[in-house]
Amino acid sequence: MPIDKxxxxxxxxxxxxxxxxxxxxxxxxxxxxxxxxxxxxMDKVTSIAGAESMGWCYQCTQCIPVCxxxxxxxxxxxxxxxxxxxxxxxxxxxxxxxxxxTCMNCLRVxxxxxxxxxxxxxxxxxxxxxxxxPDELQEVFEKTFEYGNPMGESQRKRADWVKEREVDVxxxxxxxxxxxxxxxxxxxxxxxxxxxxxxxxxxxxLNALDVDYGILGTEEKCSxxxxxxxxETGLFEEFAEHNIALFRKYKAKTVxxxxxxxxxxxxxxxxxxxxxSKVIHYTTYLAPLIDKMQFSKSxxxxxxxxxxxxxxxxxxxxxxxxRLIEAxxxxxxxxxxxxxxxxxxxxGGGGGMWLDGFMSDHINERLSENRVRxxxxxxxDILVVCCPYEVSRFEDAVKSTGNxxxxxxxxxxxxxxxxxxx
Amino acid sequence: xxxxxxxxxxGGAAGIExxxxxxxxxxxxxxxxxxxxxxxxxxxxxxxxxxxxLRDTQEALGDLMAxxxxxxxxxxxxxxxxxxxxxxxxxxxxKALQLGKEIEFQVGAVIIATGFKxxxxxxxxxxxxxxxxxxxITLTDAEKMLSEHKFVxxxxxxxPKRLCFIQCVGSRDRRLGNxxxxxVCCGISSKQSIEIKKLLPDCKIYIFYIDMRMYGYWxxxxxxxxxxxxxxxxxxxxxxxxxxxGDKVLVKGEDTTLRRPMEVxxxxxxxxxxxxxxxxxxxxxxxxxxxxxxxxxxETTGGCLDTVSTNVPGVYAVxxxxxxxxxxxxxxxxxxxxxxxxxxxxxxxxxx
Numbered sequence: 156m157p158i159d160k161x162x163x164x165x166x167x168x169x170x171x172x173x174x175x176x177x178x179x180x181x182x183x184x185x186x187x188x189x190x191x192x193x194x195x196x197m198d199k200v201t202s203i204a205g206a207e208s209m210g211w212c213y214q215c216t217q218c219i220p221v222c223x224x225x226x227x228x229x230x231x232x233x234x235x236x237x238x239x240x241x242x243x244x245x246x247x248x249x250x251x252x253x254x255x256x257t258c259m260n261c262l263r264v265x266x267x268x269x270x271x272x273x274x275x276x277x278x279x280x281x282x283x284x285x286x287x288x289p290d291e292l293q294e295v296f297e298k299t300f301e302y303g304n305p306m307g308e309s310q311r312k313r314a315d316w317v318k319e320r321e322v323d324v325x326x327x328x329x330x331x332x333x334x335x336x337x338x339x340x341x342x343x344x345x346x347x348x349x350x351x352x353x354x355x356x357x358x359x360x361l362n363a364l365d366v367d368y369g370i371l372g373t374e375e376k377c378s379x380x381x382x383x384x385x386x387e388t389g390l391f392e393e394f395a396e397h398n399i400a401l402f403r404k405y406k407a408k409t410v411x412x413x414x415x416x417x418x419x420x421x422x423x424x425x426x427x428x429x430x431x432s433k434v435i436h437y438t439t440y441l442a443p444l445i446d447k448m449q450f451s452k453s454x455x456x457x458x459x460x461x462x463x464x465x466x467x468x469x470x471x472x473x474x475x476x477x478r479l480i481e482a483x484x485x486x487x488x489x490x491x492x493x494x495x496x497x498x499x500x501x502x503g504g505g506g507g508m509w510l511d512g513f514m515s516d517h518i519n520e521r522l523s524e525n526r527v528r529x530x531x532x533x534x535x536d537i538l539v540v541c542c543p544y545e546v547s548r549f550e551d552a553v554k555s556t557g558n559x560x561x562x563x564x565x566x567x568x569x570x571x572x573x574x575x576x577x
Numbered sequence: 578x579x580x581x582x583x584x585x586x587x588g589g590a591a592g593i594e595x596x597x598x599x600x601x602x603x604x605x606x607x608x609x610x611x612x613x614x615x616x617x618x619x620x621x622x623x624x625x626x627x628x629x630x631l632r633d634t635q636e637a638l639g640d641l642m643a644x645x646x647x648x649x650x651x652x653x654x655x656x657x658x659x660x661x662x663x664x665x666x667x668x669x670x671x672k673a674l675q676l677g678k679e680i681e682f683q684v685g686a687v688i689i690a691t692g693f694k695x696x697x698x699x700x701x702x703x704x705x706x707x708x709x710x711x712x713x714i715t716l717t718d719a720e721k722m723l724s725e726h727k728f729v730x731x732x733x734x735x736x737p738k739r740l741c742f743i744q745c746v747g748s749r750d751r752r753l754g755n756x757x758x759x760x761v762c763c764g765i766s767s768k769q770s771i772e773i774k775k776l777l778p779d780c781k782i783y784i785f786y787i788d789m790r791m792y793g794y795w796x797x798x799x800x801x802x803x804x805x806x807x808x809x810x811x812x813x814x815x816x817x818x819x820x821x822x823g824d825k826v827l828v829k830g831e832d833t834t835l836r837r838p839m840e841v842x843x844x845x846x847x848x849x850x851x852x853x854x855x856x857x858x859x860x861x862x863x864x865x866x867x868x869x870x871x872x873x874x875x876e877t878t879g880g881c882l883d884t885v886s887t888n889v890p891g892v893y894a895v896x897x898x899x900x901x902x903x904x905x906x907x908x909x910x911x912x913x914x915x916x917x918x919x920x921x922x923x924x925x926x927x928x929x
Contacts, residue, residue: 189832189839192810194781201808211805213789214813214834238834241810267801 162187193243200246205277211267212237218261218269223500224254228519233261233269247282253289254517257384257505258464263496272384272469275505279386288386295509296387303376303394304342305509313345314372320355323362326372327405336361336368336440337407337432339398339421341414342377343543349550350543353566357413357437359577360568364447368411371401378412380420380465385506392428395420399430410434413568415465415542416504422470436466438541438567442475445482451576453485458570459535460488461526461549462498463542476541479567483574489533499526503544523552530562537563539570579667579925580685582607583918586659586861589617590904591896591911592690593642598915600650606915607682608645609657609673611857615642618692619904625723627904628761628768629798634724641908654680662687662864666891667925685925686891686918687865689875690911691857693897696747696755696850705746705848706819712737712826713819713846715746716765723772730845732824737844740773741783741828742766743816748851748901749787755872759851760901764795766849767803774807783810783841785830792903814839819846852901865892874900885914893918 162185165178201210214234219225222232231254239251246252255275262270282288288296298307317324325334338361344354361368376394383391398421402410410432412418421434460480466472473495480488493499500507502522507514511521527549530538538549549564583599585592588610599606612621616638619627624634645651654675661672671682695717698707707713711732722728730737744766748759763786770782789811791800803809816830825842832839854873862869868876868888875894878886885893893914896907 186837189835189837189841191841192783192812194808194810197810198808207805210808211801213800213804213811241812242835 161185189242191243192241196243196245197240200240200274200278203277203281205273208267208269209233209237209240209274212269213267214238215266217264217266221260221264221497223256223258223260223502223522223525224518226499227522227525229254229514229517231255233265233271237269246278247285248287250513250517252279252282253292253385253506253510253513255505256464256500256502256507256522258500259468260464260497260500263468276384276386276388279384279506280388281386283386289510289513291512292385292506292509296382296385296390299377299379299382299387299394300390304346305377305382306342306346308346310376311373313340313375314370316345316351316354317358317370320351320358322355322358324358325369327369327401328372328374330369333406333408334367334369335409336366337402337405337410338368338370339378339410339412339414339417340370340375341412341417341543343547344413345375347543347547349546353413353543353546353568356566356572356577357568359572360441360448360575363449363575363577364444369405371405374401378414378417378420380416380424381504381506381508383420383424384504385509391420391424395425395428399425399428402430402432407432411437411440413437413541413543413566415463415470416544419465419469436470436472436475436541438466438475438479439472441571442478445478448482448571448575450482450484450574452574454483454570454574455485456536457487457489457534458537458539459491459530459533460494460539461491461501461530461545462495463540463545464498464500464504466542467498468496476539476567479571480539483570485574486570489535491529491533493529499529501526501542501545501548503542503548508544508548521548521552521555523548524556527552527556527558527562531556531558535562537565537570539565539567541567579922580669580683581605581919581922582682582684583686583688583915583922584609584669584671584682584684585688585690587617587690587692587857587896588612588615588653589690589692589896589907590619590638590641591692591898591902591907592617592688593645594908594911595688595690595895595915596645596651598912599919600645600648602915602919604650604919606645606651607654607684608651609654609659611656611658613655615653618694622695622717623721623724625720625772626768628764629795631768631771659861659864667922669891685922686893688893688895688911688914688918689858689861689865689867689898690895691861691898692855693852693858693901694855696759696853698746698848698850700747700753704818705743705846706821706826707848710819710821710826712844713848715848715850716762716769717850719769719773719847723769723776726776728773728776735844736777737780739781739783739843740845740847741785741816741841741843742770742847742849743828744784744786744789744849745815746848746850747853755851755853757872757901758790760790760792761903762849762851763790764792764799764903766847767791767799767809769847770803770809771799771807774809781810782807783812783843785812785814785816785828787813787815852897854898858898861898865889867892867894870900872900874898885910885917891918891921
């Protein structure tokens, strides 16, 4: 609704605490009257399978203080979305649809179980089908579809990190036998420069521990969990079938991954499509093997740890990463205020990884910047992570918040390898 | 020697339960009722279904009163008004008028179960236009329609497409002298929303409220289903006035969470009227010399730990005679008073 000029209140001059303010500085808007509560917008949302709980909110407001987007100035959270829907705003075409990172902090505290983790992909799926998707996200969908990864890198180069980093990593189609641990590398460790560092470090640790493992190499395709949560269900299902077929082909009893998003898909979605493989995060796999690790170098750093949303809140693993950090000689762990269940989102989940441009119009700071500031406040030298989205996000945020040189971002695997002098 | 009969004044849910308790323990209950039938306000005002379980009112009341009908230990006196009382615990003489004829009862204790009346929104003429606009009705008017399984706009007999409830009419109001919360209206509005939605699935229903006050299981048994299953829209902010606009009514208020004024057209408005002490309750307080609180309800003496004893030993007040009460409260206090009345009489016998 356009603003009627009559609703603008503007005085030629006002004096506030001795300071004269001209018209544009004292401009106020008369509040528009609500003439209708059209239920169509809400009904359209709640009629979609998976999105029913959007209508359950009783405005208790508990979600708002824990919504990371709201904390970053994004005027967001399920309570606010409910209220906007009650006013008749069409969520299917509204920017609000794309702000949610599906971090699950709202669901954690919601007494009515308004479940954004189900609501968001359900509504986004409809919008994706209608072509109402932010351009940068659409581009990622297309790249994933064409190349098997969101960066648009060549599928043939998916295992190049092995040679590039000169690590010895068994590849399934070469070894041609089942292994104890099928390592699902996933896109960021396979292609992103800092992801490769972590992947190579993990390979060295696995080799030092004499683990019987293998990777899928060029056969592997993106798990697409974030694309699924961003509404690309079709793409997700196609790739899931592909990966499940590989698990079956290689008789994988246990799949291990560095990526909590892949873990989430494979643990909760793949079984619905027939997968029988058990899936664990690499920290969960390594924590019981601490006694076998031979640490030869003390790392005298103060560190803090960021719980990935999809490892912690979504999949309940809070202890394994901490056990590993505490096992490394020299490291001193100081927790951030928002840790474990309360962990603050890095901004990368639910499609947020590919929406930084879009989000910059809606928030005052990146979520990763908010988090980096909190990490710096602990006095840590290193922000320890164990999700491949985070290294790149937090390193960017370290730079953009002016903390370069003060804070390093490292994967647990890198610290393990360093301390084991691998 | 103490008289062991107990007089119960008022044949609503609380009085019936008290009579059940007295007779069930093997003593004589004398139940006087001013109307020619039992059932109290739910029956008189033709409630459709009880809150929170949505059970048919007549069926539920029928089950409640079955044990005292044709029970040799329960004397029911219809069309009877109590007019005077004298005596004390163990020995009261009660005067009454039965169809113009004076009668007398000798009893050991008295249970007053004369209930409440609904707030008359006509007292708020300039706000809610209850007597001016046909399509502005009360919860009780709505109950009558719902009990006939027909829900239409009184102005034209058509089914409403949009209607709203306005909560706290006549309650929580210092100017009206009713500062208390009437306790049941939030639940009843939500219950009626469900009933209306069952009859008219396409009708849009809004509830304008200050606070939704859902006690205990009413939250999950009425409020949540109303919102989640029946898609009733709860909007925080109580409407201030209702004016005619064409063949509709315009509800004016403020949406407090948006901090914006609102003027919304409705086909019908249902005023969630609260409870006040009934005339019978006020008269009984006078006749028995009972303390009343500032709102005219009978005051009990034991605070939250004795909800039925009054300042007169041997006289007990139950149900909505002491303040807003739901049916759960009414039957609970009815049964409690039966036990307390008999134990008071019996302890006299022991000490004598």
